[in-house]
Amino acid sequence: DIQLTQSPSSLSASVGDRVTITCRASQTVSTYLNWYQQKPGEAPELLIHETSKLQSGGPSRFSGSGSGADFTLTISSLQPEDFATYYCQQSYSSPYTFGQGTRVEVK
Amino acid sequence: QLQESGPGLVKPSETLSLTCIVSGGSISGHSYHWSWIRQPPGKGLEWIGGVFHTGNTESNPSLGSRVTISVDSSKSHFSLDLRSVTVADTAVYYCTRRGILTGRFDPWGQGSLVIVSS
Numbered sequence: 001d002i003q004l005t006q007s008p009s010s011l012s013a014s015v016g017d018r019v020t021i022t023c024r025a026s027q028t029v030s031t032y033l034n035w036y037q038q039k040p041g042e043a044p045e046l047l048i049h050e051t052s053k054l055q056s057g058g059p060s061r062f063s064g065s066g067s068g069a070d071f072t073l074t075i076s077s078l079q080p081e082d083f084a085t086y087y088c089q090q091s092y093s094s095p096y097t098f099g100q101g102t103r104v105e106v107k
Numbered sequence: 108q109l110q111e112s113g114p115g116l117v118k119p120s121e122t123l124s125l126t127c128i129v130s131g132g133s134i135s136g137h138s139y140h141w142s143w144i145r146q147p148p149g150k151g152l153e154w155i156g157g158v159f160h161t162g163n164t165e166s167n168p169s170l171g172s173r174v175t176i177s178v179d180s181s182k183s184h185f186s187l188d189l190r191s192v193t194v195a196d197t198a199v200y201y202c203t204r205r206g207i208l209t210g211r212f213d214p215w216g217q218g219s220l221v222i223v224s225s
Contacts, residue, residue, distance in 0.1 A: 001169075034211045036152075043201055044152065046213040055213065087152055091210020095167040098152040 023088035127202030
């Protein structure tokens with residue numbers, strides 16, 4: 001199985017901050033790396049697919065980059081509605097695995 | 108849209124059964140697998156497995172042979188059976204659609220909390 005390790009596991013930030021979350025895979029996943037946002041009590045929502053493609057309707061302040069085994073999710077200017085948990089997920093090979101999550105909290 | 112349904116409480120050693128109703132689109136499309144993902148309380152996400160409209164399935168080896176996923180295209184729903192459950196199977200169970208080419212999971216159902224307890 002491909003292991004995904006996110007860092008940090010949690011972070012505290014203020015509205016307007018630039019936030020970066022990394023996801024490292026135990027082996028290459030090419031560009032088959034997706035990002036999800038999950039708010040408490042809600043289902044995850046697709047945010048970024050295939051490393052850098054913003055899901056339709058997604059805010060442009062979210063961006064993704066990387067390839068191979070190292071990936072980054074960036075929020076250019078954190079908004080109040082962005083406080084949530086973010087998960088990366090690889091779709092390169094079965095079983096499809098997720099990172100452990102990064103919780104973004106109010107500073 | 109996807110909507111899960113099923114009992115919220117299951118006894119240990121019994122079978123957890125959930126159904127996901129797909130609306131607003133065809134479950135018979137050639138581009139998607141219909142998947143189940145679970146999330147224990149306060150923990151991360153685990154892919155359980157999925158089914159193609161033909162009935163072909165894929166599943167996470169971590170769950171071994173306890174999992175059966177099936178599809179009923181005529182009724183636009185797919186189902187999950189998880190046998191011999193233990194308290195470790197307590198989780199919110201989500202149904203979702205996986206793109207064949209991209210592998211992304213979208214959209215998701217709202218989730219169904221299943222508690223395993225005697």
